[in-house]
Amino acid sequence: MHSNEPWRKAYYILLVILLVMLLQLKGGTWAWAFNILDKTWNIRWVYVLLLSFIMAQLLTPLAIRLAWYFNILDYPNERKLHGSPVPRIGGLAIFVSVLAATVRNYQFSSELTWLIVGGSIIYALGFIDDIHPLTSTLRLSVQLVACLAVIKGGILITVIPYFWPFSHFLRIAVTVVWLIGMANAINFLDGIDGLVSGMIAISALLFFAIAWPTRQSYLAYLVIAMAGACIGFLPYNWKPAKTFMGDASATFLGFMIAGTAVMGSWTYKNAMVAVATPLLILGIPIFDMIYTTVSRFKNHQVRTFREWLEYTGRDHFHHRLINIKLSEQHTVLFIWMLNLCLGLGAVVIRDTNTMHSILVLTQSVMILLIIAVLMISGRQVSR
Numbered sequence: 442m443h444s445n446e447p448w449r450k451a452y453y454i455l456l457v458i459l460l461v462m463l464l465q466l467k468g469g470t471w472a473w474a475f476n477i478l479d480k481t482w483n484i485r486w487v488y489v490l491l492l493s494f495i496m497a498q499l500l501t502p503l504a505i506r507l508a509w510y511f512n513i514l515d516y517p518n519e520r521k522l523h524g525s526p527v528p529r530i531g532g533l534a535i536f537v538s539v540l541a542a543t544v545r546n547y548q549f550s551s552e553l554t555w556l557i558v559g560g561s562i563i564y565a566l567g568f569i570d571d572i573h574p575l576t577s578t579l580r581l582s583v584q585l586v587a588c589l590a591v592i593k594g595g596i597l598i599t600v601i602p603y604f605w606p607f608s609h610f611l612r613i614a615v616t617v618v619w620l621i622g623m624a625n626a627i628n629f630l631d632g633i634d635g636l637v638s639g640m641i642a643i644s645a646l647l648f649f650a651i652a653w654p655t656r657q658s659y660l661a662y663l664v665i666a667m668a669g670a671c672i673g674f675l676p677y678n679w680k681p682a683k684t685f686m687g688d689a690s691a692t693f694l695g696f697m698i699a700g701t702a703v704m705g706s707w708t709y710k711n712a713m714v715a716v717a718t719p720l721l722i723l724g725i726p727i728f729d730m731i732y733t734t735v736s737r738f739k740n741h742q743v744r745t746f747r748e749w750l751e752y753t754g755r756d757h758f759h760h761r762l763i764n765i766k767l768s769e770q771h772t773v774l775f776i777w778m779l780n781l782c783l784g785l786g787a788v789v790i791r792d793t794n795t796m797h798s799i800l801v802l803t804q805s806v807m808i809l810l811i812i813a814v815l816m817i818s819g820r821q822v823s824r
Contacts, residue, residue: 453498453499456495456498456499459491459495460492460495460496460499463488463491463492463495464492464545485662486649486653486661486662486665488546489542489543489546489662489665489666489669490665490668490669491669492538492541492542492545492546492666492669493538493539493541493542493665493666493667493668493669493670493673494538494669494670494672494673495673496534496537496538496541496542496670496673497534497535497538497669497670497671497672497673497674498676500533500534500537500538501531501534501673501674501677501684502677503534504528504530504531504532504533504534504684505528505531505677505683505684507528507530507533508528508529508531508684509528513528513529513571513572514526514527514528514529515529515685515687527682527683527684528683528684528685529571529684529685529687530568530572530684530687530689531674531678531683531684531685531687531690532674532686532687532689532690532691532693533568533689533690534670534673535638535670535671535674535686535690535693535694536564536689536690536693538666538669538670538674539663539667539670539697540557540561542666542669542670543557543663543666546662546666548658548659548662549659550659551594552594552595552596552659552704553594553659553660553663553704554594555590555593555594555595555596556591556594556596556663556697556700556701556704558590558591558594559587559588559591559594559620559696559700560587560693560696560697560700562583562586562587562590563583563584563624563692563693563696564689564690564692564693565689566583566584566587566689566692567687567688567689567690567691567692567693568687568689570688570689571687571689577747577750577751578747580750581621581750584620584621584624584692584696585617585621587620588616588617588620588621589617591616591620591700592613592616592617596616596700596703596704597612597613597616597703598615598616598619598703600615600712600715600716601615616703619699619702619703620696620699620700620703622699623695623696623698623702623723623726623727624692624693624695624696624699625692625695625730625750626695626726626727626729626730627640627641627691627692627694627695627698627726628688628691628692628695629726629729629730629733630691630725630726630757630758630759631685631686631688631691632755632757632759632760633680633759633763633769633772633773634678634681634682634773635675635678635679635680635682635770635773636759636772636773636776637691637694638671638672638674638675638678638686639671639773639777640725640726640776640777640780641667641668641671641698642667642668642671642672642675643777643780643781643784644698644722644723644780644784645664645665645667645668645671645698645701646664646665646668647722647781647785647787647788648660648664648698648701648702648705648722649661649664649665649668650788651705651707651787651788651791652664652705657705657706659704660701660704660705663697663701664698664701667697667698671694674686680769680770680773695726698723699723702718702719702722702723703719705718705719707719707787707791711795713795713798713799713802714790714791714793714798717787717790717798717802718787718790718791719787721783721784721786721787721790721805722783722784722787724780724783724784724809725758725776725779725780725783725812728758728809728812728813729758732758732813732816733754733756733757734749736756737749737752737754737756742754758776758812758815758816759772759773761815761816761818762775762776762815765815765818779808779812782808783805783808786801786802786804786805789801790802
């Protein structure tokens, strides 16, 4: 037995006890504690955060054992960075934790309900694909169904003026492109240990920092559940990873964070801020998606939309940083810091005037230009 094994067992026992306490908070012995969090201190979100974190900590080891038992493993190849098989459905713990914490909180709106339905469709699709690869056409078709479910719930990008011709259909089209694009952009970035789980945690916390003070409670509870689940999963996903989240959880998280970006109200007086807020918080996956797409078509690596969906390569931002001799851990930390820098700009511009908003956006564009230089440098080094 390893020297730290007794401590690990004690830790898990403590987590189980805390989980039982949390599950009783709304009518059991420990209801007084929930009343303090909710009514006295007005920090009900702490309950959701703790619940999702503890569940992810407890469920991830079970998902790892399940993956080994059923041989659902990610085997190394020439384009992957790991050198031995790794369980690939650890993200099941994230999905269950987010879902359970949100449902247990009993705080729903039509938008939130349909976003969870759409996200569940995305996860189910990805889970099947992780076990038995599906065609890109089938994946795209099911993702479209998930998008339509979300739109049915009232989550729709409204930046297009209503007086434009076919404005409603354009809004639907832009919403579908945004949701599917972000789901796949986050999945494409999931190529290095800990990167996506940390990025989603940071992005979710940034959205929470805006949503909670502005009384967007449904949105705030959802993103704090996502943050807690990702933080709980991260220790198992940090290099050397004991498990990967898999395409299922990566696309689920990307879809959900994209849905919250549309669902939220980011300003009441400045349309530019309303658009810029989610773009800043999610700037890195957006930029990585656009850059790699343009690069692949320009270099004739892909020629059709179907080839683009199926193409896998080592040309993403994290690959380029590794090419310029950053370690995997330093690459993850570097991208996390960039994510935080851009996202803090979104928090700051909410209450600024137009000129200050333009200055913050200009700064963010300059940061993205620095990223572009790093990606070009990484490409040249890899040749």
